[in-house]
Amino acid sequence: MKEYIIYKCKICGCEFILPKQYVKANEDKGNYISCPYRGHKNITVVGAYDSIKECMDHRTYVREGRRIRQIK
Numbered sequence: 001m002k003e004y005i006i007y008k009c010k011i012c013g014c015e016f017i018l019p020k021q022y023v024k025a026n027e028d029k030g031n032y033i034s035c036p037y038r039g040h041k042n043i044t045v046v047g048a049y050d051s052i053k054e055c056m057d058h059r060t061y062v063r064e065g066r067r068i069r070q071i072k
């Protein structure tokens, strides 16, 4: 079971990570995940990991959910 999902914005190219439960909670409310930097909706899933640590091992650039949450 993967707990964290990595997204990439197709417009500005940034990558960001969200906890799966956060994504699911938003989808249940009918909200779409968007780019945390510019609010782009054109994003794609590029990976999924079991833990934040595993993400950091694979990615040089990671943001955690607390800051991303401010976009809504």
Ligand SMILES: [Zn+2]
Binding pocket: 009, 010, 011, 012, 013, 014, 035, 036, 037, 038, 039, 040
């Ligand atoms: Zn973007």
